[in-house]
Amino acid sequence: MEKQIQRAITIVTFFAVILFSLPLLAYTTENVFVVVIDGLRNNEAFEDADHDLIPHIWNDLRPQGTIYTEFYNDYLTTFTTPGHMAIVTGQWHVAPNLANVVSGGIYDVRPEAPTIFEYFRYHTGKPKASCLVVTGKKNNIQLDWSLEPTYGPNYASLLFEGGNDTDTYALLKTKLEAHHSNLVVVNLRDVDEAGHTGDWVTYTGAIKKADELVYQIWTQLIQGDAFYANKTTMIVTSDHGRHDDEYGGFQEHAGMCHGCRHVLFLGIGPDTPAGLEIPERRYLRDIAPTVGEFLGFPTPFARGQIMTGIFSQNPDPKIHVYCRNPRVKIFNGKVFVVWSQNDPTDTGNEHVFLMKKDSADMFFSNPIPVDSQKARWAFFPAVTANKDGLHVVWLDGRALDGIHDTWSVYYRKSPDYGSTWENEQLIATSTFESADPLSMEIVGEPEIISNELGELIITVRYKRGSGQNRRITSFRSADGGRNWVEIMVKQDNFSPIQYSPITMEGPKEASMVWIDLAPTPNKPNYYNWEVFFMRTMNSGTTWKDLNRLTNDAGYSYLPMLAWGGRKLITVWANRDPSGTPWKLCIRPSTNKGWSWGSVLTIPLGDSSAWQPAIVWNSARNEFFMSWTDYASGVPDLRSSTSKNGVNWSMPVTINSQSTNIFRCKPHVTSGDGLLYLVWEEQVPGAGDWVIGTASL
CATH class of the missing domain: 2.120.10.10 (Neuraminidase)
Structure with missing residues (x-):
């Protein structure tokens, strides 16, 4: 001009x-795992008075960690792709009306905001193998990097597609042994797949299996490995729930009812209080800045808030x-x-x-x-x-x-x-x-x-x-x-x-x-x-x-x-x-x-x-x-x-x-x-x- x-x-x-700078508190956490049980309705998880379907999560892991009882996917449609994108970016997905990246074809739909993998690698200079996605679903095959020009494919994570939950666990084990990645996201698909069958026995059986695998991820892959033991935080959640019974029941999801939006959240690790239950309402988009706090990197494009309750040493409680x-x-x-x-x-x-x-x-x-x-x-x-x-x-x-x-x-x-x-x-x-x-x-x-x-x-x-x-x-x-x-x-x-x-x-x-x-x-x-x-x-x-x-x-x-x-x-x-x-x-x-x-x-x-x-x-x-x-x-x-x-x-x-x-x-x-x-x-x-x- x-x-x-x-x-x-x-x-x-x-x-x-x-203004605030990078985290000043010295956390013991050096690695973070985010484990997503795809499509688990909270009715069958924390809202279930008996917790019969999640005995390991409830009886073994919960007493060692912190749970949020009011945790939500709270944005328009509740599908797998936008749910996972909210988890890894800290923003609600820009294309909320899109179901999944695989739905009658492959849709080339990447998140617009940077992922936690890109933030981590950008600020630490660590190699691609430091970040790992293992997903049971094709719906997450574009989580490895975003469209934001500051970041993008040069800061991508490794990404591998598994299969059923047993196969995904085995693949995860192999990749962790090979790379010992610092930041890991795992998708266990079978609960959602089983829910869509409409068969209650198949659905509840898949929940029990996911509960067992989450426990094994913690006890064997994390605490059983000297690289991860006692210096790793694990977050367990879901990308979405399922319809309440009065709105069609567990066979489907993607709607606005409580059952579709309300999901479980557990945090467990060396910096997290044991046996704490927090009723504060929180959201999927809060996970990304929380991971950033644990690992010491900023998430400037995220729009969530740090979940201060899962830190024994409380970080800055300011709501940005x-x-x-x-x-x-x-x-x-x-x-x-x-x-x-x-x-x-x-x-x-x-x-x-x-x-x-x-x-x-x-x-x-x-x-x-x-x-x-x-x-x-x-x-x-x-x-x-x-x-x-x-x-x-x-x-x-x-x-x-x-x-x-x-x-x-x-x-x-x-x-x-x-x-x-x-x-x-x-x-x-x-x-x-x-x-x-x-x-x-x-x-x-x-x-x-x-x-x-x-x-x-x-x-x-x-x-x-x-x-x-x-x-x-x-x-x-x-x-x-x-x-x-x-x-x-x-x-x-x-x-x-x-x-x-x-x-x-x-x-x-x-x-x-x-x-x-x-x-x-x-x-x-x-x-x-x-x-x-x-x-x-x-x-x-x-x-x-x-x-x-x-x-x-x-x-x-x-x-x-x-x-x-x-x-x-x-x-x-x-x-x-x-x-x-x-x-x-x-x-x-x-x-x-x-x-x-x-x-x-x-x-x-x-x-x-x-x-x-x-x-x-x-x-x-x-x-x-x-x-x-x-x-x-x-x-x-x-x-x-x-x-x-x-x-x-x-x-x-x-x-x-x-x-x-x-x-x-x-x-x-x-x-x-x-x-x-x-x-x-x-x-x-x-x-x-x-x-x-x-x-x-």
């Missing part, structure tokens, strides 16, 4: 940022604040920013907040709560504004019947642009599983856009029923958000996510892009992420002109749209399967998406670049694009401009103050002659993430 960027910088958080998913909108000379963040007095919650300011003001208002905070989780907010007021939508996990948490899309309007608010409206909700466990339907995160004629809310519905259909649907309001009509956009059998809608030239024109799993070229029965496009020319009454914009063997990821200068531009990040650096790709259209030009790659050198954000800056008659860039070795923000969407200026760094600052996930908007950027920000070594903003 030839001209210097003029910027006013604001860093926003609801609570004070408190995570501000995330910021969105920004400009209207009538005002700037509005929404985001979600957790409460530092509770180990598990998230809520939506707004801040606003006049464009000429230096500082934003104090954070304003948007959701009623009746839910444990309220996140993925989106915001727009028009003549009717300010409009915010979000994904909400409140219990609609007063008993069972569910997932819903809520909408709230402020006719005076953030000072007063109308009541929340329930736009779409999930269908809770019934006696037919395949009847459920779960909604995903929403987007919202508006024009002079009304608003459109876009969301995904995931249906577990026939064909496991996923649908993108829109909700149209023509009366300022009072009433809404649902309209189908697209339906298929895969997993549409990351959808990004915009308005175009006319008052009725809108378009959207998203990624979906699609057949990979030259790889039969193999699917990867590709970019798709649709448009509406009548304010969302109908959607048409489906275009597949990418068709290659790599990841096409995080697509965004911009309209201006009589051009429609799609930008996305691309990475080939080998794990080479991410690059930014662009495809232009001169006829509002009816057809598309060739794919262009923005020259950025050898560093990775992903998470693009793009907008048309009408004040300067140019496209402005920002992205997360790794030229400095850590995630930071860079930008470029283009008059025609084809030729782009040399990238410049935005607000570069220190290479010790992480900045990522930008979102940009323009209006009233202004350009505004927001992002997530963390200083390495700090446990908190805040929202950064810049006027450009």
